[in-house]
Amino acid sequence: MHPPQLVDAFTDPSTARERLVGAFRHRLEELPSRGSSFFIHLIELCPVACEHCMYSSDLERKSDKVALSKGELEDAIRFISESSSQKLNITGGGEPFLKFSSILRLLETVDVPRIEIVTAGHWAVTPRRTARVMARIDEARSRNPGNPELLLRLSIDRYHLNAPRPVRIEHYGNVLRCWSETGPGFATGLRGIQPDLGTVDRLIAEEMGADVQEVDDWNRLLLLPGGKSVPITFNVFRRSGKALRLTEDHQGATKTLREYYGPFETRPGNLSLATAVNDAIRGEYTASAGLAVTLDSDGTFWIFCGTAPDRKLLLSGQSFAEAVAYFFEDPITHLLVDEGIWALSDLVMDLAPETHAAALAKNDSASLVNDLLAADDVRLAVTLIATQDLVTRNRATVDPGHPLAGILADPAADVTEMCRDLVLGNRGTP
Incomplete structure (x- = not known):
């Protein structure tokens, strides 16, 4: 049995991701400035x-x-x-x-x-x-x-x-x-x-x-x-x-x-x-x-191969530093900038093999991140996995009031395996 709060998150993955991103706090001393x-x-x-x-x-x-x-x-x-x-x-x-x-x-x-x-x-x-x-x-x-x-x-x-x-x-x-x-x-x-x-x-x-x-x-x-x-x-x-x-x-x-x-x-x-x-x-x-x-x-605009499809910005007078700060509020950006697109690709291959195969078949780096993360449940799963990685390496925290804060701070919790079960279950895949 998976923790009920995690199961609940996948009943409305878009809202759950939005709440998690809002509770995420990275600990980077400096963000890219150019x-x-x-x-x-x-x-x-x-x-x-x-x-x-x-x-x-x-x-x-x-x-x-x-x-x-x-x-x-x-x-x-x-x-x-x-x-x-x-x-x-x-x-x-x-x-x-x-x-x-x-x-x-x-x-x-x-x-x-x-x-x-x-x-x-x-x-x-x-x-x-x-x-x-x-x-x-x-x-x-x-x-x-x-x-x-x-x-x-x-x-x-x-x-x-x-x-x-x-x-x-x-x-x-x-x-x-x-x-x-x-x-x-x-x-x-x-x-x-x-x-x-x-x-x-x-x-x-x-x-x-x-x-x-x-x-x-x-x-x-x-x-x-x-x-x-x-x-x-x-x-x-x-x-x-x-x-x-x-x-x-x-x-x-x-x-x-x-x-x-x-x-x-x-x-x-x-x-x-x-x-x-x-x-x-x-x-x-x-x-x-x-x-x-x-x-x-x-x-x-967005970071090329570094921004989830729901985090793009409209150019409206913000500074470059303000835009970068917004993008780095998302754990997925940390994953893509630090580990690269193959790290995301390998994650999605484990979570949703058909989604991964269709995205790679296009052979197009410009659309790869959007295609891999098009589904709400996959996007939430990757956010959870990336967040746990950053939190357990002391590179980020999640607000204590968030229902998943304890799970994401526990290095013994196999969030990847739990997310895989829930995503594949949504697709009727054993």
Whole structure:
């Protein structure tokens, strides 16, 4: 028989988790005070509408609010600069070049040493237009007092080439020729998917009269005429978003997340993407004392791979320190930041094997935490297990008046096993 107060908690797991988080008190002397990678999604729409898009992005509105307003962008610039992040990624959600003025505003004002812009490159329809766009990017970057290092990164794969509004090989060629010939003050690079390694990159090489040189399993160099080179990196194929509807089976042509991220673990089995400086195109995910943050186009933000889905915040004038303090009120954030996503993955595999299998099958780190913690009872179970771990290691306390305080402070209480029984029981699994 399990303690009745624990059984009662699982009758309304969402409320029970909220009460536990409210009673949780960590004992960290200092919280992270700066950022590592900062991801900003300017808009959820995209005209290319690739069939494999992890965000299921196209020109159809999926929410009432599809883009950051001018005022919200200014708030974001203040917040990003205050975070002292090492890198800003203008990426994700949709095509950022639909908000070109916002890109320029970020480039000329945000206080970070490095910036990366991710784009489909659909705008590079003619050499003249390409040159005009790239010149404006370079001018905006040069106005920034901090003189940040900038990388313009184009996505290359079969799905962009065959999209409803395709990005053609000539578009990539326009960007690369403009970059090679005009020598702007920023770098450019290409990123594809593993199933396309040796195909789309070869097509681009033929377009440019270039050679492709192998660097390692993940990276190539495009050697352009005249001596310049452009890095190409190949990421795993993500089966989330629209890709869930694809009939192609890429399983044999792409590695799993654990295989991909293995070389970047700070120790075996530990991968804290919540603290990483994302540098895939350089073959690095550098550990940092800061926090990786994602700001979505609806104004919500969270620690990347470090925040439970019910703890996201709306950007509304709070300081970076205030936001970090809020996130660390949740035991799950401590688990994800300290132990990494595989620790969460292994916990959920024991608690709810089907949930774990479905989440890992997507092969997508961006959705992994949300998918693993989507169910209320699993989220409560992980909160209880993480809390007991922190309390018994004297890194946290639970208010004495909380009905589970005694159990969570008892190192002999097998909270993990009890939670497993209750979660599996909810699912009718023996």
